[in-house]
Amino acid sequence: MNAAPRSVVSRSLTHPSGLSLETIARRTGVHPEMVRRFVALGLLDASADPAGQWWFTADAPARIARIKRLRAGLSLNYAALGVVLDLLERIAQLEVALRRSETSSPDRLRSTP
Secondary structure (H helix, E strand, O other): OOOOOOOOOEEOOOOOOOEEHHHHHHHHOOOHHHHHHHHHOOOOOOEEOOOOOEEEOOOHHHHHHHHHHHHHHHOOOHHHHHHHHHHHHHHHHHHHHHHHHHHHOHHHHOOOO
16 A cells, blocks of 8 residues: 555646636635645645646545544644555445445355355
8 A cells, every 4th residue: 555645736738627616615614725735745636727726626625624624623633644545445335345346256256055
């Protein structure tokens, strides 16, 4: 498992579609500077247009909500949050793979008496 930051701001040559920094901050109740910190720490992905405006995907508010819940509920520092978020994503990927394998070969999972 890679505990390195997920991403820094990537540059885009075209105007990306998505949510602006101000929109993300308003929707999540998180100060824009804290959103910038999440990006710098690799907890959140962002892309920048040629003017330097940051843009976020539609799932960014949910990710920020998860960061806030983990921080408040488990009292984790931001470095630990990155590890926990990576582990949660990996678990979700494994669950999807398990569901796919269960539906593709249902006979394999049946136990014989």
